[in-house]
Amino acid sequence: MESKELISYKDVDICHDDVTVLSSVDLKVAPGDFIYLLGKVGSGKSSFLKSLYAEIPVESGEARIFDYDLRKIKRTQIPFLRRKIGIIFQDFQLLPDRNVFDNLSFVLKATGWKNKEAIENQVIEVLEQVGMERKAKRWMHQLSGGEQQRIAIARALLNSPELILADEPTGNLDSENGHELISLLYEIHKAGTAVIIATHNLRWVEEFPGRVFHCVTEHLKEDKHDSDEPSASSEIEEINVPAEELPKVIADLNAEMGEDAGDEATTETPEKTEE
Numbered sequence: 165m166e167s168k169e170l171i172s173y174k175d176v177d178i179c180h181d182d183v184t185v186l187s188s189v190d191l192k193v194a195p196g197d198f199i200y201l202l203g204k205v206g207s208g209k210s211s212f213l214k215s216l217y218a219e220i221p222v223e224s225g226e227a228r229i230f231d232y233d234l235r236k237i238k239r240t241q242i243p244f245l246r247r248k249i250g251i252i253f254q255d256f257q258l259l260p261d262r263n264v265f266d267n268l269s270f271v272l273k274a275t276g277w278k279n280k281e282a283i284e285n286q287v288i289e290v291l292e293q294v295g296m297e298r299k300a301k302r303w304m305h306q307l308s309g310g311e312q313q314r315i316a317i318a319r320a321l322l323n324s325p326e327l328i329l330a331d332e333p334t335g336n337l338d339s340e341n342g343h344e345l346i347s348l349l350y351e352i353h354k355a356g357t358a359v360i361i362a363t364h365n366l367r368w369v370e371e372f373p374g375r376v377f378h379c380v381t382e383h384l385k386e387d388k389h390d391s392d393e394p395s396a397s398s399e400i401e402e403i404n405v406p407a408e409e410l411p412k413v414i415a416d417l418n419a420e421m422g423e424d425a426g427d428e429a430t431t432e433t434p435e436k437t438e439e
């Protein structure tokens with residue numbers, strides 16, 4: 165790829181058969197980016213992620229990921245593309261008839277690893293990365309939801325991907341485990357791997373800041389707020405005021421803003437002018 169971007173989409177339509185889910189998608193993702201992909205149920209988050217790993221064909225615009233042109237990619241190239249991407253699903257998708265170690269070694273063997281010692285070392289390394297090295301012999305049903313999701317992250321890390329796609333990864337977790345999971349993904353991003361998280365909410369964006377995209381009305385729009393600042397939309401998502409209390413809340417907010425403005429003003433307010 166000529167540019168430094170991992171992903172470059174220009175004017176891409178994402179469709180299921182004849183139905184357009186997202187239109188005119190423009191986006192560039194750089195190495196190590198940390199991205200939230202927000203949107204309501206059915207707004208196209210999963211479809212966008214699927215287009216990235218060639219589960220959904222791209223038939224318009226320009227769509228590149230790594231060295232691949234998604235409009236021209238051949239079926240035989242798709243497994244090689246997917247090896248460069250770690251994918252994490254909401255429902256973990258671990259194999260229940262194998263223990264943790266075998267779940268991971270199975271993936272390595274399926275992606276061309278042959279040396280037994282190298283496989284063992286790689287499995288241990290990714291388990292250490294997610295703090296699960298002591299659970300290698302456990303079966304899936306002996307792990308909590310949070311632990312299973314950590315194994316799913318370990319699995320995503322096996323082939324040292326440059327990009328991790330996490331589709332609603334906290335959907336089956338309680339708040340504490342969800343927080344730990346986002347924290348882990350944030351650490352992975354800080355170590356240089358780009359991470360895209362599709363989710364319904366922005367609960368973690370203040371603590372783990374990143375670029376924010378919204379899937380709305382068939383478009384993917386970036387929130388242009390400084391990623392280090394909490395965005396207006398994050399505040400909106402967290403405010404949950406019953407309709408009947410809205411007038412009072414708005415009046416209180418106006419009063420607060422009036423006070424702030426008064427603090428900063430010099431001669432604007434009547435009181436100050438009178439002084």
Ligand SMILES: Nc1ncnc2c1ncn2[C@@H]1O[C@H](COP(=O)(O)OP(=O)(O)OP(=O)(O)O)[C@@H](O)[C@H]1O
Binds near residue numbers: 204208212
């Ligand atoms: N295989 C498919 N064939 C046809 N339409 C599909 C298919 N998969 C999804 N869709 C439709 O595409 C639209 C976007 O779905 P998508 O799963 O991408 O949304 P989402 O934002 O990920 O939703 P959720 O938050 O529920 O996962 C929906 O209207 C959905 O019904």
